[in-house]
Amino acid sequence: MADPTTNRPLHPARPTLSRFRRMRPITGKSGQFGFAFWLPLGWLLLITFCAIFAPWIGIQDPDSLDFINLQSEPNDAHLLGTDHLGRDVLARVIYGARVSLVVGFCAPVVGMLLGLPIGMIAGYFGGRIDGLIVGSIDTFLAVPGLVLLLLFSLIFGGSLLVVTVSLGLLFIPIFARISRAATLSFNSSEFVLAARTIGAGDFNILVRELLPNVVLPVLAFGLVAVASAIVVEGALSFLGLSVPAPHPSWGGMIAGGREHLEESPHISIFPAIVMFLTVLSFNLVGDTLRSRFADVREAAI
Amino acid sequence: MRYVLKRVRRLVVVIFAVTLFTFLLVNVLPGDVAYDIAGQDASEEEVQAIRADLGLDRPVMIRYVEWLGDFVQGDWGRSFRTDESVAEAIWSRFPVSLELMLVAQVFALILAVPFGIFAAYRAGRTVDRTIATAGFMSLSVPSFMAAIILILVVSLNLGWLPTSEYEPLSAGLWANLRAFILPALAIALSEWVVLMRVLRADLIGVLQQDYISLARAKGLPVWHVILRHALKPASFSMITILGLQIGTLVGGSIIIESIFALPGVGRLLINAIYARDFIVVQGVVVFIAFAYVLVNFIVDLLYAVLDPRIRTERSDG
Numbered sequence: 124m125a126d127p128t129t130n131r132p133l134h135p136a137r138p139t140l141s142r143f144r145r146m147r148p149i150t151g152k153s154g155q156f157g158f159a160f161w162l163p164l165g166w167l168l169l170i171t172f173c174a175i176f177a178p179w180i181g182i183q184d185p186d187s188l189d190f191i192n193l194q195s196e197p198n199d200a201h202l203l204g205t206d207h208l209g210r211d212v213l214a215r216v217i218y219g220a221r222v223s224l225v226v227g228f229c230a231p232v233v234g235m236l237l238g239l240p241i242g243m244i245a246g247y248f249g250g251r252i253d254g255l256i257v258g259s260i261d262t263f264l265a266v267p268g269l270v271l272l273l274l275f276s277l278i279f280g281g282s283l284l285v286v287t288v289s290l291g292l293l294f295i296p297i298f299a300r301i302s303r304a305a306t307l308s309f310n311s312s313e314f315v316l317a318a319r320t321i322g323a324g325d326f327n328i329l330v331r332e333l334l335p336n337v338v339l340p341v342l343a344f345g346l347v348a349v350a351s352a353i354v355v356e357g358a359l360s361f362l363g364l365s366v367p368a369p370h371p372s373w374g375g376m377i378a379g380g381r382e383h384l385e386e387s388p389h390i391s392i393f394p395a396i397v398m399f400l401t402v403l404s405f406n407l408v409g410d411t412l413r414s415r416f417a418d419v420r421e422a423a424i
Numbered sequence: 425m426r427y428v429l430k431r432v433r434r435l436v437v438v439i440f441a442v443t444l445f446t447f448l449l450v451n452v453l454p455g456d457v458a459y460d461i462a463g464q465d466a467s468e469e470e471v472q473a474i475r476a477d478l479g480l481d482r483p484v485m486i487r488y489v490e491w492l493g494d495f496v497q498g499d500w501g502r503s504f505r506t507d508e509s510v511a512e513a514i515w516s517r518f519p520v521s522l523e524l525m526l527v528a529q530v531f532a533l534i535l536a537v538p539f540g541i542f543a544a545y546r547a548g549r550t551v552d553r554t555i556a557t558a559g560f561m562s563l564s565v566p567s568f569m570a571a572i573i574l575i576l577v578v579s580l581n582l583g584w585l586p587t588s589e590y591e592p593l594s595a596g597l598w599a600n601l602r603a604f605i606l607p608a609l610a611i612a613l614s615e616w617v618v619l620m621r622v623l624r625a626d627l628i629g630v631l632q633q634d635y636i637s638l639a640r641a642k643g644l645p646v647w648h649v650i651l652r653h654a655l656k657p658a659s660f661s662m663i664t665i666l667g668l669q670i671g672t673l674v675g676g677s678i679i680i681e682s683i684f685a686l687p688g689v690g691r692l693l694i695n696a697i698y699a700r701d702f703i704v705v706q707g708v709v710v711f712i713a714f715a716y717v718l719v720n721f722i723v724d725l726l727y728a729v730l731d732p733r734i735r736t737e738r739s740d741g
Contacts, residue, residue, distance in 0.1 A: 261434075262441045265720075266713045267672055269679075270693070274449060274709060277697045354566045358679055361568050362694060377572060381683075384572070385580050392576070395569045403564035410560075 160411045163404030170401055174220040183211040185218040185371050194387040206376070206390045207383055215371035216394050222283065222365070222372040223401070226356040229287045231348035234294020239341055242299035246306030247329055253303075260296045268293045269358060276364040286365050290352055301344055305337040346409030350402045357398055373398045427728055435721050442713040443495070447488050450706045495710070501703040503696075510707035513692060520590065521688035524611070524681065525673040527604045529666060531612035532619055536662070539616075540623030541650060544658075547628050559617040568679045571610040575683075578606060590686050607684040611677060615669055619662050627658040660730070664723055671719030 173180060189201070189209035197204040203212040245256040275289035309315060310333075318332050359365040360374030368375070373394045380390030494501070500510040543555040565573075578584050591599040630636065631654055639649045678690035685691075689708060696704035 258434075258437070259441075262438045262445075265438050265442050265717045266446075266709065267716065270709055270712055273678070273693065273697050274446070274705065277700065277702075277705060278449060350564070357566055358568055361679060362682070364697070374568070377569065381572065384576055388576050388580075391572055395572060399565055399569065402566070403561060406560065406564055 156411065159407055163407040166400055166404045167408065170220050170397070171224060173217045174224050177214075177217050177221065180217075182214040182217055185210060185214040186369060187211075194383060194390065196387070197389060203393045204387065204389045206379065207387075212376075212390060212393050215376055216373070216397050219371040219373045219376060219394060220397070220401075222360070222370070223353050223356055223398070225283065226287050226290060226365075227349045227353040227405075230290035230352040230356075231294050231298075231345050233288060233291025234348065235298050235341060235345065237291070238295040238298030239302045239337070241295065242302030242304075243306045243329055243333060243337060245299065246303040247310065247325070247333065256299070256303075260299055264296055268355065272355065272359060273362075273364065276359065281359075281364045281367060283366055286356060286359060290355055293355075294348055294352070297348070298341060298344070302337045302341050305340050306333055309333055309336050340413075343413040343415075344409075346405050346412060348409075350405035350409060353398070353402055353405065428725065431721055431724055435717060438717050439714060442717070443492060443710055444488065446706055446709050446713070447491060448484070450702050451484055451487065500707040503701050503704050505699050505701045505704075510704055513704065514689060514708060514711050517687055517689050517692050520686055521673075521677060521681070521690060524604055524607055524677055524686060524688060525670055527601070527608035528611035528615065528673065528677075529670065531608050532616040532669075533666070535612065535616035536619035536623060537659075540620040540627065540662075541655070543620065543624045544627035544631065545646075545650060547624070552624075555620070559620055562613055563617050565613065567610050567614055568683060570613045571607065571680055571683045574606050574610055603684070603686065607677075607680045607686060610680055610683075611673065615673075618669070619665060622665055623659060623662045626661055627654060630654045630658040664727060667719060667723040667726070671716040671723075 183201075187210065189205055189211070191209070192198075192201060192205050193209045194207050195201060195205050195209075201211050201213065203216065205211055206215070241256060245253045271293065272286075272289055275285060279285045279289075315328060315332050318328050323331070356365055356372075357374035357377070360372040361378045363375065363378065365374065366372050376394040377391045377398075380388070380392075380394075383390055491501070498511055500514070502509055503513065539555050539559075543552045546552050590603045593600045627650075631650075636649060636654055639653050640646070644653075677688065678694055680686075681688040681690040682694050689711065693705065693708040693712075696708065
């Protein structure tokens, strides 16, 4: 449990409730960069490379229809087979990676840019401001994330921008909590006291003294946030509420193959495997980095 | 008592904020229902007439207060599409969601408790690491993906549990329960990890207590000590999280309900979204948020009942 004098827990009633609570990292001994770090990192680099250079790496057009090969099994012409409209599954998986990765990277950045200042202000000033911010975060958390996303997609329609921004908003609470906890733990340290003694203003202390210390645990959580952003985007596009239909996305492909699961499971299974490996890789790499760089007390988050 | 009052106050504030937020979001922003009802070729006058008819031309805050008043009295409005009462629609579907959630939590517990005990007993050893790795991988499978894989393997390849239609409880217990097995399993596959981790962490702590050493020193067998002496104090946080997960799952099983065609609250929501049925969406969102906050509230209170330290502590935040 957090030190009661400096670190008031958010939920005094429940000491051990954080969903992100961990014991020992499973990746090697205390965050060593073993093969459980390099292997997933390699996969992530590969998938990112393919996604960025998709038009130039010699895969087929993801939207071209091959009417001779409808739902064909993996073969020489189509390495991962084709879907029910004869579109190349490999090409669609790679183009779908673009959506997942863009949302996956940008949404946590949006959440971080908004959540970090909010959390730091709450942790630094304390008192009424802190109470107000913590209260609003609790309120915000009362609506389940997916429900909120559905609400946004209903009102603003589904597009890459809407999905990214609304998903980003969902990350505000967790980033605010992390940065609040980190700010609290550095608040009474000597260097902050020293800065205050020589007359530094609040803004200066926040940006110059606290920010560099708070940013590390926040960034360390970033990659794990990427993994969950990809999962949620997958859920949304599975429901058909992310990027509009003909545009390939992993969730959409998994959903699209649902009706043909019996005859040609490969339509759903290949994007599912790629998505699983990607999410797992982000989790593994993120977890290693976090246990290496974030020593902020996790119970307080 | 002060503690209870404090919690009640927070509950009221949160409910108020959630209703206000949902109402504003659904009502102020573009895509007015009047246009949807009037259809594409309607003239501006027709749209205005519908708007006046529905009372949409009045200021938004007045409408909110009216809506809140009706809401508190149990009148949650009627669907624009089907003219079904929203409150009735939600309450008739709620038992399905509740059953799904309970079956899922039972599965999650069946997975979490034995594995949590094993992992704690062999903390740091191979068994522990294997379980941790399995948990890690299990967390990386989104529930919709788990659902697809379960359908593919269990129903289609093995031929067990053919994907069946939902049957009400009156059709017999097994006929009813059968439709819930795969969806519940799909949910449980990600929920159990959190439970397992918490149980493991707490159990490791308890196993280091003196009275455990005493029990061992008396010559009681290991399993007896773990099951009879250590498990109960160690399962405290796990049960709390179990309760909280029920709160999240009220809205969290939307995808699973729509994949397995279970007529629950989540499916009601997603269908209302596809149909742009704003009144229904609004009602369901508030309902889900309400359920979540209420479960949180109950868990908090239970916690205070069970643990006297919390009642006396000054609780702010």
